[in-house]
Amino acid sequence: xxxxxxxxxxxxxxxxxxxxxxxxxxxxxxxxxxxxxxxxxxxxxxxxxxxxxxxxxxxxxxxxxxxxxxxxxxxxxxxxxxxxxxxxxxxxxxxxxxxxxxxxxxxxxxxxxxxxxxxxxxxxxxxxxxxxxxxxxxxxxxxxxxxxxxxxxxxxxxxxxxxxxxxxxxxxxxxxxxxxxxxxxxxxxxxxxxxxxxxxxxxxxxxxxxxxxxxxxxxxxxxxxxxxxxxxxxxxxxxxxxxxxxxxxxxxxxxxxxxxxxxxxxxxxxxxxxxxxxxxxxxxxxxxxxxxxxxxxxxxxxxxxxxxxxxxxxxxxxxxxxxxxxxxxxxxxx
Numbered sequence: 001x002x003x004x005x006x007x008x009x010x011x012x013x014x015x016x017x018x019x020x021x022x023x024x025x026x027x028x029x030x031x032x033x034x035x036x037x038x039x040x041x042x043x044x045x046x047x048x049x050x051x052x053x054x055x056x057x058x059x060x061x062x063x064x065x066x067x068x069x070x071x072x073x074x075x076x077x078x079x080x081x082x083x084x085x086x087x088x089x090x091x092x093x094x095x096x097x098x099x100x101x102x103x104x105x106x107x108x109x110x111x112x113x114x115x116x117x118x119x120x121x122x123x124x125x126x127x128x129x130x131x132x133x134x135x136x137x138x139x140x141x142x143x144x145x146x147x148x149x150x151x152x153x154x155x156x157x158x159x160x161x162x163x164x165x166x167x168x169x170x171x172x173x174x175x176x177x178x179x180x181x182x183x184x185x186x187x188x189x190x191x192x193x194x195x196x197x198x199x200x201x202x203x204x205x206x207x208x209x210x211x212x213x214x215x216x217x218x219x220x221x222x223x224x225x226x227x228x229x230x231x232x233x234x235x236x237x238x239x240x241x242x243x244x245x246x247x248x249x250x251x252x253x254x255x256x257x258x259x260x261x262x263x264x265x266x267x268x269x270x271x272x273x274x275x276x277x278x279x280x281x282x283x284x285x286x287x288x289x290x291x292x293x294x295x296x297x298x299x300x301x302x303x304x305x306x307x308x309x310x311x312x313x314x315x316x317x318x319x320x321x322x323x324x325x326x327x328x329x330x331x332x333x334x
Contacts, residue, residue: 003027003050003080006111014256017097019087024107025080026050026073029057030065032116039116040070041108041124043133045315046244047236049074053130055316062329068122073108075099075129077243084239093239094181099247101129102256105136123332125149127314128284129244132157132251135293138270139253147332148270151277151305151325152314154285155253155293156263161284164201165245171197172238187238194241195229204281206308267296274300275328279313279321303328 003025011022027050032039040063042053050072056063063070074081076099084096091097112118121144124137131153138148139155154161175190177183203212213224233241253259254266276294278287287304294300307313307321316322 003074006107006115008107008110011103011107013097013103014100015098017091019082019091019097022076022082022107024073024076024082024111025078026071026111029063029070029072030068032069032118036116036118037120038068038122039112039118039120040068040122041112041134041137042070042072043104043108043124043126043130044072044074044078045126045128045130046248047233047241048130049078049080055322056326056329062326062333063125068333069116071112071116073104073111075104075133075244075247076107077240077247079237079240083237084243085237094242096239096243098250099243100255101132101136101247101251102140104247105133105140108133108137109141119144121145123147123149123329125151125329125332126153127151128153128311129248129251131314132248135253135270138272138274139266140256140258142269142271145272148272148274149277149325149328149332150274150290151328152279152282152285152311154251154289155267157249157251158285158289162249164284165249168194168197169242169245172242178238181239181242183238186234188234191233191236191238191241192230195232196225198232199225199229201283202311204283204308204310206281207310210308212308264296267293268298270297271299273332275303275332276300277303277305277314277325277328279305279307279310281308281310282313284311 006024008022012018077083124134126134131150134150135155138145171193172190175187177187218224254263259266276290278290294302305313313321
């Protein structure tokens, strides 16, 4: 097992439901300094685990395990942490309760404090839903987080993104094999439909116009759709993916007992030096939405990744995009 498990015991979610045995999977890289001042929190993304985060981790990069103690933490719903697919009844499958990013970050804070005794966070960063959690960290614990970066993500889900996710969700639940979530085998037609829907959103018109699939080893557009997207979610559980979507749709930086819906206060509390990195062509999290967030933050900078790779610009798919993210993180850690 290439990760550790934190047993949080009974944990009451923001929705009011108590998980009787809540567990969070995480993996660390590097060594915690004696002063415990070199910790970086790097939460997971949608449909991802700690295994998908290594593109930013290596000697010489900003997230250098030779310098920093990097904690990669899996959200609830990931299939490794407590999720619909691994919870006993009555919380299994479609009966799994709503998890918010507020819940995820409260659990992550317990790992940081209870397992490692860390108070100061040198940097918290993440891609997509990982970036949502980075925002939460910096807003909930402004006196502890020194720097924050979100790449291709937002602190609050915009209405257009909410609607996009409704379409993705319908792709899964429209499969007769879904059976209202009580399926006996995975609804593979629904997961394939989900991939096809996602294919039009994750990458830009420019990416397709330039036939970039050819540089990825695919002969035709249909070859790319079948070879990359049709089976991309076959290794994941449908209810886990739907749980992630619910968390994403519910993401609101101010929806917690600390800020009680006051978004200006939630964003204004982020005193950490922050660099927010939208991609010019990201349909989920366009630069305009991030610019509105940065305008509410006292110590934040907007840097747009000029890439045709859409939302995938935040995932290190090209060396050019990765270099922009890495430089921003180096600047924050300087």
